Amino acid sequence: MHAVYPLVLGALLFAIGLYGVLARRNAIAVLMAIELLLNAVTLNLVSFSAILRDRYGMGQIFTLFIITIAAAETGLGLAIVLLVYRQRATADLGEQRALAEPVEPVTADELSPRNVEAEVAR
Amino acid sequence: MNLLALIASLLPALGAAVTAAGGRDLRHVKFWSTAPVGAALLLTLLVAIDHGSGGASVHTYSIGTAGAFHVEIGTRVTGLSAIIAVLVAGVAICVQVFSTTYLGGEPRYPSYAALISLFTAAMLTVVYSADLVVLLVGWEIMGACSYFLIGHYWEKPEARPASIKAFLMTKAGDVPFLFGIIALGVQAHSFQINAVLAATGQDRLHHPAWIAFLLLCGVLGKSAQFPLHSWLPDAMAGPTPISALIHAATMVAAGIYVVALLYPVFALCQAVLIVMAIIAAITMTGAALCAFAQTDIKKILAYSTVSQLAYMLGGLAVGGRSQAIYLLLVHGAFKALLFLAAGVVIHRVGSNELSAMGGLRYRMPVAYTTMTIGLLALAGIPPFSGFFGKEAVLGAAYNATGEFAAPGRIVLIFGLITAGLTAAYSLRLWLGVFHGPFPDAPHEHEATVEAPQPELIPLILLAVPAALLGIVVLFGSGFSNYLGGWYGEAGAAGADLWPGGLTTLLSLLFVLGFGGLVFLAWRRDEGADPARALLGPVRPALVNGFYFDRLIDAAVVRPTRAAARLVGFLDANVIDAYVRGSGTGARGLGTVLRRLQTGSVQFYLTCLFLGVVIMAAVYAYVGTVS
Numbered sequence: 001m002h003a004v005y006p007l008v009l010g011a012l013l014f015a016i017g018l019y020g021v022l023a024r025r026n027a028i029a030v031l032m033a034i035e036l037l038l039n040a041v042t043l044n045l046v047s048f049s050a051i052l053r054d055r056y057g058m059g060q061i062f063t064l065f066i067i068t069i070a071a072a073e074t075g076l077g078l079a080i081v082l083l084v085y086r087q088r089a090t091a092d093l094g095e096q097r098a099l100a101e102p103v104e105p106v107t108a109d110e111l112s113p114r115n116v117e118a119e120v121a122r
Numbered sequence: 123m124n125l126l127a128l129i130a131s132l133l134p135a136l137g138a139a140v141t142a143a144g145g146r147d148l149r150h151v152k153f154w155s156t157a158p159v160g161a162a163l164l165l166t167l168l169v170a171i172d173h174g175s176g177g178a179s180v181h182t183y184s185i186g187t188a189g190a191f192h193v194e195i196g197t198r199v200t201g202l203s204a205i206i207a208v209l210v211a212g213v214a215i216c217v218q219v220f221s222t223t224y225l226g227g228e229p230r231y232p233s234y235a236a237l238i239s240l241f242t243a244a245m246l247t248v249v250y251s252a253d254l255v256v257l258l259v260g261w262e263i264m265g266a267c268s269y270f271l272i273g274h275y276w277e278k279p280e281a282r283p284a285s286i287k288a289f290l291m292t293k294a295g296d297v298p299f300l301f302g303i304i305a306l307g308v309q310a311h312s313f314q315i316n317a318v319l320a321a322t323g324q325d326r327l328h329h330p331a332w333i334a335f336l337l338l339c340g341v342l343g344k345s346a347q348f349p350l351h352s353w354l355p356d357a358m359a360g361p362t363p364i365s366a367l368i369h370a371a372t373m374v375a376a377g378i379y380v381v382a383l384l385y386p387v388f389a390l391c392q393a394v395l396i397v398m399a400i401i402a403a404i405t406m407t408g409a410a411l412c413a414f415a416q417t418d419i420k421k422i423l424a425y426s427t428v429s430q431l432a433y434m435l436g437g438l439a440v441g442g443r444s445q446a447i448y449l450l451l452v453h454g455a456f457k458a459l460l461f462l463a464a465g466v467v468i469h470r471v472g473s474n475e476l477s478a479m480g481g482l483r484y485r486m487p488v489a490y491t492t493m494t495i496g497l498l499a500l501a502g503i504p505p506f507s508g509f510f511g512k513e514a515v516l517g518a519a520y521n522a523t524g525e526f527a528a529p530g531r532i533v534l535i536f537g538l539i540t541a542g543l544t545a546a547y548s549l550r551l552w553l554g555v556f557h558g559p560f561p562d563a564p565h566e567h568e569a570t571v572e573a574p575q576p577e578l579i580p581l582i583l584l585a586v587p588a589a590l591l592g593i594v595v596l597f598g599s600g601f602s603n604y605l606g607g608w609y610g611e612a613g614a615a616g617a618d619l620w621p622g623g624l625t626t627l628l629s630l631l632f633v634l635g636f637g638g639l640v641f642l643a644w645r646r647d648e649g650a651d652p653a654r655a656l657l658g659p660v661r662p663a664l665v666n667g668f669y670f671d672r673l674i675d676a677a678v679v680r681p682t683r684a685a686a687r688l689v690g691f692l693d694a695n696v697i698d699a700y701v702r703g704s705g706t707g708a709r710g711l712g713t714v715l716r717r718l719q720t721g722s723v724q725f726y727l728t729c730l731f732l733g734v735v736i737m738a739a740v741y742a743y744v745g746t747v748s
Contacts, residue, residue: 022728030724093724100721103713 006047013040027081027091031074038070123172124181127197130165130207131246133158134214138239141232148226155235156218159242163211166246170204178610180316182252191313198252198315201605202447206379207249209451212587213371213458214242216580217363220462223574224363224469234274238367241267245372249379253313254303257380261299261344264373265292271368272360281359288353295343295350302336305329306387315383319609322386331391337384338398345377345431348405352670354428355412358420358474362465365420369427370458378434378450385443385608392525395439399529402436403536405429408668410543414550415653415664418474419464422551425667426500427457429540433515436533441526442518444602444617449511452591456499456508459584463493466573466581467555476551476651480558489573490556492581499588501548502541502633507591512541513621513629514595520625534625542632546640550652553641558648595619 013036020033042063049059085091137158144150173179182196218238225231244267247260266289273285307313309328310321321327341347346354354374358365368374381388388394406429413425430453437446466489471479483490499508516537522530594601602617643652653661663669718729 018731022724022731094722096723097721099719099723101716101719103716 003047003051006043010040010043010047013037013043025092025094027084027093028078030093031077031081034077035070035074038066042066123169124179124197124199126165126172127169127199127203127207127250130162130169130211131197131243131250133162133165133243134239134246135243138236138243141239142236144232146232148231151232151235152222152226155239156215156222159211159215159218159239162242162246163208163215166204166207166211169199170208173199173201173204174604177606177612178316180252180314182314190311191307193255194253194314195256196252197250198610199250200610201603202379202382202610203249205447205451205605206375207246209375209454210242210245210249210371213367213454213584214238214245216458216462216584217367219576220366220465220580221361221363223576224465225361230274234271234361237267237270238364241271241367241372245376248376251315253315254307254318255313257315258300258303261340261376261380262296264344264376265289265296268292268357268368268373271364272357274360274364278359280356284353284356284359288357291350291353292343295339295341297339298336299340299343302333302340305333305336306384309333316610318384319386322384322390323609327387327390330387331394334388334391334394335397337380337387338394341377341381341435342401343377344380345374345435346428347377347401347432347435348408349670351405351409351428352667352674355416355421355424355667358418358424362420362461362468365424366458366461366465369424369461370454374427374431375450375454378431378438378446381435381438382443382447385438388438389441389525389608392528395441395526395529396532398435398439399532402432402439403532404432406432406436406540407536407543410540410547412664412667414543414547415657415661417476417651417665419467419476419479419551419555420461420474422476422547423457423460423464426544426547427453429544430457430500433512433537433540436529436537437515437518439526440515440519440522440530440533442515442522442617443608444605445511445514445518445619447605448514448594448601448619452499452507452511452588455584455591456496456506456588459492459581459588460496460500462577462584463489463496463581466577467493469573476554479555480649481556481560483556486556486573488578488581492585493555494552495585495589497548497552501545501637502629503545504630505592506589507587510592510595510619510621512537512544513626514619516541516625516629517620517622518617520622538625538628538632541629542636545633546636549637549640550644553644554651558644595621 017033017036017038017040020036021030024030024033045059045062045066047059048054049057081091084096088095137154140158141151141154144154178198178200180196180198182194184192184194186193218235221231221235221238225234228234241264244260244263248257248264251257251260269285269289272288273281275281276285303313306318306327309326310318312318312321322330327333339350343350354369357368388398409425409429409432413422413429416422416425430449434446434449434453437443437449467479467482467486468474470482470486470489473479495506499506502509502512504510516534519530519534519537598620599618601619606612639656640652643655644650646655657664666672
């Protein structure tokens with residue numbers, strides 16, 4: 001089998017996963033997209049391991065690790081999504097803006113010397 | 123002998139420390155302010171007697187090297203320093219004793235007494251110092267002490283600016299003075315006075331005229347000569363005994379003393395002598411005119427001091443070193459007496475103003491007698507000491523030859539006029555205080571005694587030298603021989619202090635003429651001020667010291683203020699603009715970055731991804747190019 005097939009499949013899977021992570025609003029869908037990303041990577045690992053004829057099968061071993069970690073990560077992620085949904089009654093990522101910085105504009109007053117003196121006096 | 127001199131200059135400093143440490147216990151303060159100064163007087167007398175007329179006796183202690191200079195600290199006793207030290211200690215003990223009752227009841231008396239002792243110690247340091255650096259230290263301590271003492275009554279609105287003015291004006295002269303001393307020390311390769319004088323004698327100084335001018339600036343500041351004179355009349359805001367100390371023995375005498383000490387440096391160049399003579403001429407005449415117009419008796423005496431110091435500077439300008447020092451000595455005696463007596467009168471009357479006084483002849487017999495002696499000496503009436511001092515200077519000016527001839531003529535002409543003016547203001551002061559009718563306002567202490575004993579005894583003690591110091595001239599050139607030569611050597615041909623015929627005749631004519639004019643003006647209306655009748659329209663200008671303060675205000679104070687405002691403006695609007703700009707700029711940039719912090723995780727991830735893509739693209743591009 002030509003090496004390009006699994007690699008192109010992996011790239012396609014990664015692209016779909018990336019789109020899902022960056023563009024989807026539903027948190028569950030994002031989690032699923034992350035799974036796609038991980039699986040695209042594992043596919044790459046396995047194929048390169050085969051292409052390069054890795055004697056120790058490091059690609060396969062890594063893949064096993066990633067499958068385990070992905071399971072745990074999905075469980076954790078689902079738990080977080082569930083908690084978010086319980087608290088906010090929505091799993092829409094577009095509405096989770098608690099980490100945003102409030103923006104207050106610089107006023108012209110801060111540039112005048114009198115204001116500075118007043119601050120010093122205070 | 124040098125050890126005695128060292129102890130004499132350290133004792134008052136010790137007294138100052140103990141006085142200040144003792145708190146408010148009045149007996150402690152009185153003892154420790156007078157006893158060390160009295161002991162110092164005894165020691166200076168011993169030094170003066172022991173010294174005889176034998177050259178300069180130097181004893182120094184080596185304390186290591188500083189750069190290219192070997193630092194030795196010690197004492198240098200010459201006839202000049204020995205005799206000035208006696209004057210300093212003598213006036214200081216009189217002032218301290220006088221102050222025990224005069225200011226004894228005031229809350230800040232302990233600090234005042236300590237500062238007077240420190241002042242005395244500083245002046246004795248200047249007088250006895252063997253090198254110029256220690257002399258400068260004493261010189262500056264005096265400046266600081268005068269600042270504190272003039273501002274003693276800091277609750278009075280006129281005392282605070284007066285003390286700052288005294289400090290700034292003397293400091294304006296001290297800065298060039300410092301450079302002059304550095305130049306002297308560097309060119310002579312030593313700060314030892316003996317070495318400096320030797321270098322001057324061997325013509326090893328490169329620019330003696332410039333050095334002399336730099337030193338002269340300091341002298342003008344300390345000795346209150348034109349154009350740095352106007353701090354002295356304002357310094358009258360301080361307590362009266364302080365004026366006696368500053369005007370008679372310390373501070374102002376230090377300037378004249380330094381010129382006499384480093385006389386060869388000044389005498390090397392005729393331009394310096396002519397400048398000194400011109401400054402002396404302007405100061406002596408102008409100050410005497412101002413003294414004639416003043417209504418505050420302390421200010422009369424203050425301007426009189428300025429005028430008399432100019433006499434001494436004039437004497438130095440014409441080569442009359444011994445004559446000038448002789449005048450310094452007698453002036454110290456009678457001016458201390460006059461100030462202390464004026465202090466007694468002011469306490470009794472409760473005012474400084476001449477208009478509040480009059481007819482005190484029978485009420486204050488001791489003050490009347492002693493002040494009469496002092497004023498006779500000041501006016502230059504024979505046989506009182508001031509007459510011989512003044513005649514010695516005029517004689518020196520008249521007999522000046524060679525390079526001293528040109529300054530001699532200037533000093534002689536203005537000296538004669540000033541002699542007349544001095545007699546005029548002395549007579550006006552005497553008549554105004556002790557004669558004529560009582561002023562309408564009743565006096566404060568009608569029934570009490572004239573003054574406590576500790577105030578009257580110094581008056582009597584000071585009246586003796588004020589009256590009798592003229593005896594010195596009987597010894598002919600003895601006084602000059604005692605002082606020693608220009609370079610501190612013994613056995614130099616000294617000048618004769620005996621008054622010359624022609625100058626004596628002329629100055630007595632001036633004295634009689636001006637004095638008679640004042641007397642006639644006073645006889646017409648005994649209650650009125652003769653200055654009003656005689657001076658007419660120019661009187662306001664003289665009362666205000668020729669509006670010299672306004673000139674300083676326009677020439678120095680206002681430009682300085684304007685420069686300060688400019689600096690303030692530049693600071694607030696230019697330099698601070700950068701500071702504020704950096705802060706605001708950082709905040710502006712921060713705001714831009716804040717706008718990126720939307721809180722959307724997916725946006726962050728997109729940015730991250732784009733960044734990785736860009737980095738990978740750049741890496742790939744760079745890889746292909748290279």
